[in-house]
Amino acid sequence: MVDQIARLPRTASPLFPGFSLDSVRRGAEAILIPVGALLATAIVFGLFVAAAGADPLETYSLMYRGAFGTWFSWQNTLQRTAPLLLTALCVALPAKLGLVIIGGEGALVMGGLVSAAVGAALIGVPPWLLLGLMAMAGMAAGGAWIALAGALRQFRGVNETISSLLLAYIAIALMNHMVEGPLRDPASLNKPSTPPLGEANMIGSIPGLDVHWGLVFGLIACLAAYVLMQRTTFGFGARMVGGNVRAARMAGLSVTTLSMITCFLAGASAGLAGMVEVAAVHGSAKASLVAGYGYTGILIAFIARQNPLAVIPVALMFGGIAASGGLLQRRLDLPDATILVLQGIAFVMILASDTLYGRFRIFQPRG
Amino acid sequence: MNAPFLRTHANGALGLEAVGMTKRFGGLTALDDVTMRVSAGSFHALLGENGAGKSTLVKCIMGYYHADQGQVAVGEQEREIANPRDAHALGVGMVYQHFTLVPGMTVAENLVLSRSHVPAVVKWADERRALDAFMAGMPFRVPLDVPVSALAAGEKQKLEILKQLYLKNRFLILDEPTSVLTPGEADEVLGLLRRMTREGKLTVLTITHKFREVMAYADEVTVLRRGKFAGTGRVADLSRSDMAEMMIGAREIPHGASRLDNAIGEPRLQITGLKALNDGGLPALEDLDLTVWAGEVVGIAGVSGNGQRELVEVLAGQRPSAAGEVRIGGELYGATRAEIKRHRLCLLPEEPLRNACVARMSVAENMSFRSFDDPPFARGGWWLNGSAMRGAARDLISLYKVKTPGPDAPIGTLSGGNVQRAVLARELAHDVRVLIVANPCFGLDFAAVSEIRSQIMQARNRGAAVLLVSEDLDELFELADRILVMFDGHLVYETPTPDADLSVIGQHMAGH
Ligand SMILES: Nc1ncnc2c1ncn2[C@@H]1O[C@H](COP(=O)(O)OP(=O)(O)OP(=O)(O)O)[C@@H](O)[C@H]1O
Numbered sequence: 001m002v003d004q005i006a007r008l009p010r011t012a013s014p015l016f017p018g019f020s021l022d023s024v025r026r027g028a029e030a031i032l033i034p035v036g037a038l039l040a041t042a043i044v045f046g047l048f049v050a051a052a053g054a055d056p057l058e059t060y061s062l063m064y065r066g067a068f069g070t071w072f073s074w075q076n077t078l079q080r081t082a083p084l085l086l087t088a089l090c091v092a093l094p095a096k097l098g099l100v101i102i103g104g105e106g107a108l109v110m111g112g113l114v115s116a117a118v119g120a121a122l123i124g125v126p127p128w129l130l131l132g133l134m135a136m137a138g139m140a141a142g143g144a145w146i147a148l149a150g151a152l153r154q155f156r157g158v159n160e161t162i163s164s165l166l167l168a169y170i171a172i173a174l175m176n177h178m179v180e181g182p183l184r185d186p187a188s189l190n191k192p193s194t195p196p197l198g199e200a201n202m203i204g205s206i207p208g209l210d211v212h213w214g215l216v217f218g219l220i221a222c223l224a225a226y227v228l229m230q231r232t233t234f235g236f237g238a239r240m241v242g243g244n245v246r247a248a249r250m251a252g253l254s255v256t257t258l259s260m261i262t263c264f265l266a267g268a269s270a271g272l273a274g275m276v277e278v279a280a281v282h283g284s285a286k287a288s289l290v291a292g293y294g295y296t297g298i299l300i301a302f303i304a305r306q307n308p309l310a311v312i313p314v315a316l317m318f319g320g321i322a323a324s325g326g327l328l329q330r331r332l333d334l335p336d337a338t339i340l341v342l343q344g345i346a347f348v349m350i351l352a353s354d355t356l357y358g359r360f361r362i363f364q365p366r367g
Numbered sequence: 368m369n370a371p372f373l374r375t376h377a378n379g380a381l382g383l384e385a386v387g388m389t390k391r392f393g394g395l396t397a398l399d400d401v402t403m404r405v406s407a408g409s410f411h412a413l414l415g416e417n418g419a420g421k422s423t424l425v426k427c428i429m430g431y432y433h434a435d436q437g438q439v440a441v442g443e444q445e446r447e448i449a450n451p452r453d454a455h456a457l458g459v460g461m462v463y464q465h466f467t468l469v470p471g472m473t474v475a476e477n478l479v480l481s482r483s484h485v486p487a488v489v490k491w492a493d494e495r496r497a498l499d500a501f502m503a504g505m506p507f508r509v510p511l512d513v514p515v516s517a518l519a520a521g522e523k524q525k526l527e528i529l530k531q532l533y534l535k536n537r538f539l540i541l542d543e544p545t546s547v548l549t550p551g552e553a554d555e556v557l558g559l560l561r562r563m564t565r566e567g568k569l570t571v572l573t574i575t576h577k578f579r580e581v582m583a584y585a586d587e588v589t590v591l592r593r594g595k596f597a598g599t600g601r602v603a604d605l606s607r608s609d610m611a612e613m614m615i616g617a618r619e620i621p622h623g624a625s626r627l628d629n630a631i632g633e634p635r636l637q638i639t640g641l642k643a644l645n646d647g648g649l650p651a652l653e654d655l656d657l658t659v660w661a662g663e664v665v666g667i668a669g670v671s672g673n674g675q676r677e678l679v680e681v682l683a684g685q686r687p688s689a690a691g692e693v694r695i696g697g698e699l700y701g702a703t704r705a706e707i708k709r710h711r712l713c714l715l716p717e718e719p720l721r722n723a724c725v726a727r728m729s730v731a732e733n734m735s736f737r738s739f740d741d742p743p744f745a746r747g748g749w750w751l752n753g754s755a756m757r758g759a760a761r762d763l764i765s766l767y768k769v770k771t772p773g774p775d776a777p778i779g780t781l782s783g784g785n786v787q788r789a790v791l792a793r794e795l796a797h798d799v800r801v802l803i804v805a806n807p808c809f810g811l812d813f814a815a816v817s818e819i820r821s822q823i824m825q826a827r828n829r830g831a832a833v834l835l836v837s838e839d840l841d842e843l844f845e846l847a848d849r850i851l852v853m854f855d856g857h858l859v860y861e862t863p864t865p866d867a868d869l870s871v872i873g874q875h876m877a878g879h
């Protein structure tokens with residue numbers, strides 16, 4: 001019977017033969033879509049600047065100078081990059097498990113507040129020990145703060161995005177209360193703060209760079225986060241949970257334990273940023289700790305597609321944008337919210353561009 | 368034998384030709400110069416082993432993938448189909464292997480919103496009248512006001528098909544349409560589709576692994592083998608073994624392992640008073656008592672939705688139990704990783720991509736879900752050893768004949784049957800003492816079905832306690848030592864398989 005079956009003739013000629021560039025296509029997609037979104041941001045922001053009465057091209061060239069033009073502006077940029085690296089991790093780590101945490105600002109503030117309190121209480125111990133204890137206290141406080149959001153999610157089913165955001169407001173209120181009340185340094189008159197650490201107890205600069213050590217902490221944290229997620233059994237379990245909770249449960253993994261530990265590490269990272277801000281920049285906890293690094297970190301993590309290594313260049317870029325803000329204000333007379341407008345536009349563009357993955361035929365595997 | 372090839376039928380059905388289709392994924396040629404001709408008004412079956420390229424071929428026709436070479440002609444003309452929307456515009460529609468309905472919306476809303484041009488303001492009164500008229504003219508019906516989430520799988524499948532007809536498609540592609548249906552539902556749906564093809568209103572191209580359905584409903588078959596055209600012909604001229612030979616070539620068909628008369632061991636898996644809630648918080652299982660002894664296969668029969676899924680999920684650790692206890696080898700069992708390893712419990716859940724795999728992780732990673740934290744995959748308990756994982760995966764891939772471009776391919780890109788094999792390889796790679804299996808053969812080709820059944824039998828013969836949940840009574844009769852019937856969350860009937868009577872089991876499944 002089988003031999004009766006007709007072999008069909010080919011009646012049509014082939015179109016053109018395909019390429020074999022699949023991996024290049026997929027890689028290009030992951031880079032070109034965010035870059036495209038940032039270009040769109042640049043255009044829309046240019047329109048905004050023009051509407052505000054400034055020349056967009058001049059603005060961009062000023063921003064470049066303010067961020068990377070001179071050694072001084074580089075220092076300024078790197079100074080701001082340090083906390084951004086850490087707050088971006090606060091978003092990127094839980095994202096591996098599918099949790100959307102946006103309350104890094106709260107963990108930063110708690111980390112700053114608790115480390116400043118510990119610093120003030122223990123003043124007199126050798127500086128290296130004091131800083132070590134402050135770092136541990138700050139990380140524990142920040143970690144506990146985000147772990148609280150994680151626990152609400154795991155045990156009570158509360159949406160972690162909303163609870164982490166609300167916890168950030170609580171943290172800010174708590175810090176203001178402590179700084180104005182129980183922990184207030186009587187000498188801080190119109191700008192209440194905790195007692196100053198004193199020059200001798202501050203985190204110093206990286207030799208020859210004039211940028212504080214916080215930058216190194218941030219870089220190490222990003223590398224460690226990457227290694228943790230990609231190269232360890234913990235990260236493997238976390239990726240299973242993020243990829244498919246059902247499969248992770250079937251493999252007997254404790255989703256609760258993995259989530260709680262990851263949330264703690266995320267919060268600890270932002271808490272360390274708060275400690276660094278206190279011990280390297282401000283010298284005490286005060287209202288100026290609330291500088292929006294936690295929120296900018298969300299943006300950075302999303303642009304970096306939650307990849308801890310990609311966080312590094314993106315944080316550098318946003319460090320530069322923040323550093324150039326003052327120059328824009330002085331030279332072009334733009335309002336000081338200009339940088340926030342830019343960040344807001346970038347956020348909307350990046351979120352919108354997320355829907356474009358898989359839409360462009362040029363990026364699709366086709367052989 | 369020479370039925371004329373019809374490009375269009377006077378009553379509306381469309382013919383379709385796909386000529387010289389080639390599709391590569393990276394280094395893997397999924398389709399190699401395949402030609403298929405489906406005459407207007409015919410019921411055409413597309414056959415082939417898992418990974419033969421069937422889904423790829425129809426996805427190329429639908430414009431979901433872009434063929435590297437080849438042309439598609441719909442009706443009288445050659446057409447450029449760049450995406451599924453183009454296909455719909457030509458009257459070609461497809462029902463995918465997974466459902467595409469919006470669960471929270473009613474049937475009527477799903478139908479109206481599936482049109483390519485939905486008016487900005489929907490006049491529901493008019494739409495309702497039009498829908499009622501449409502339903503009246505259809506061979507089968509689905510209630511219009513019910514949310515899709517409340518429909519059973521069979522009804523959803525009917526609705527997917529109705530949606531295609533509502534969209535006025537005249538060439539319908541079905542990718543394994545009956546894998547979620549009971550045999551009775553499958554007969555109903557296929558019978559009605561066949562009637563529409565007889566009337567010349569519709570052409571049907573269906574992918575299936577079930578010879579019974581091909582013999583009963585299809586007019587013609589096209590067979591693929593490893594991405595190549597392997598033959599075509601009229602069903603009337605072919606026997607099952609002709610088709611099987613076209614599918615797998617001259618290779619020998621594997622035989623099932625036979626049941627050894629081994630002594631039954633100790634009670635290995637003991638479930639007492641188990642209660643579990645379904646997703647809606649209502650009891651899905653109540654007061655369930657069940658013991659599986661070492662060296663036996665206990666089969667659980669039942670119409671889907673009577674608590675079987677929840678039972679498997681509790682044992683898998685995917686659903687908490689509300690009362691009762693599970694013991695393995697006398698010890699309380701809570702589905703933790705340590706317990707699973709200690710008792711060597713293995714699971715083959717249904718829908719493996721949804722239940723047992725992470726689609727975007729690689730085949731090698733998915734194959735190490737059970738052992739990634741043990742040496743040699745973890746050094747010092749912490750460091751992953753990627754090359755050891757890949758090496759072990761390569762062995763499993765060749766041992767279990769998983770068709771994949773390599774151990775690094777994301778498992779989501781494998782064909783349905785090959786995902787199943789990859790999970791099987793992972794779960795059976797080690798010595799098994801408790802094996803829990805749910806509908807293991809959904810979507811598998813006949814050679815794979817007999818391989819998997821023989822693996823299950825071998826595990827039993829080696830002394831494992833096997834719990835087999837299946838909607839396929841033939842499978843239960845072949846494998847189980849005892850058959851239990853589950854109805855409405857309770858085990859309502861038990862019989863040793865040699866004494867089992869099909870009609871008595873059927874009555875208990877229906878709740879009598
Ligand atoms: N998106 C993709 N990327 C890479 N490879 C793919 C992709 N889709 C399919 N393949 C490969 O192409 C081959 C054919 O797959 P296809 O899904 O067409 O098989 P199938 O005949 O439908 O099998 P099954 O009966 O198991 O559903 C497989 O080896 C599969 O791994």
Ligand SMILES: [Mg+2]
Nearest residue numbers: 421422782783
């Ligand atoms: Mg398929």
